[in-house]
Amino acid sequence: MLKWQTCFLIGFAITNLLASFKGFYESSKKKNAYGEVFVLGPLGIFVWGDAAVFGIFWAGAAIITILLTDWVLFLLIFSLFWVVRSFGETIYWFNQQFSTITRVEPKGRPLYKYFHNDSVWFIYQICQQCITVVSLIFSLYFANQWIMSL
Template sequence: MTFPAQVFLLFFAVVNFFIFLKAFYECKTKQNAFGLTPRLTLIGAFVWGDAVIFGLFWTLVSIVVLFLNDWLLFWLIMSLFWVVRSVGETIYWFNQQFSTLDRNPPKHMKGYSIFQNDSIWFVYQIIWQCVTVVSLVFAVYFGWLWLQSL
């Protein structure tokens, strides 16, 4: 693994550990588990409750990958994570479309100015399906590269 990759992973581990600590505080002390975290989308966290788990997850992944000195393994884990996360989000938005609960009122959703009714739900489903496809392609590609490197 190159030195810049090692620096990135160390930085990623430290940042995610601080995300974990902040998220734990938000959930435990402020009881804000459902507070939105738009800046943490890249690690898969949409609310503080997500950030508790994913902050710790990405910290541990980074440490293990650093220990194994395997940059491709990091990208394989990242792509597989996004396969699972995006499938989960697709299911979530599908269920939201038919739910009587109003957790995410359509008028508060990004994109509502273009898709002004319940159609916003299928737009979110399709977006996450696209993320699933891209993540699967990357997972296959990085898996193939990783297996070749063994």
């Protein structure tokens, strides 16, 4: 593993531990588990409750990758995470579309200005489906690279 990769993973682990602590604080003390955190979206952290759990997950993934000195393994973990996360988000937005309970207001979604009313829900579904496909392709590629490196 190259030095920049190790440095990146150390910073990644520290950042995610801090995000986890902040997520626990926001969720438990401020009762803000559903507060949105757009800046952490690439890590699958959309709300503070996500940060509490995924911060620990990502820190652990980074530490294991550093210990095994295997950058491709980290890329594989990242892409497989997104396969699972985006599939879950697809189901979430599908359920949101047909739920009588309004957990998230459509007007509060960033894409609402382009896709009005309930159509915003299926747009989020298909965006997550695209992420699932891309993540699955990357996962297969990285799995092959990782197996070939053993």
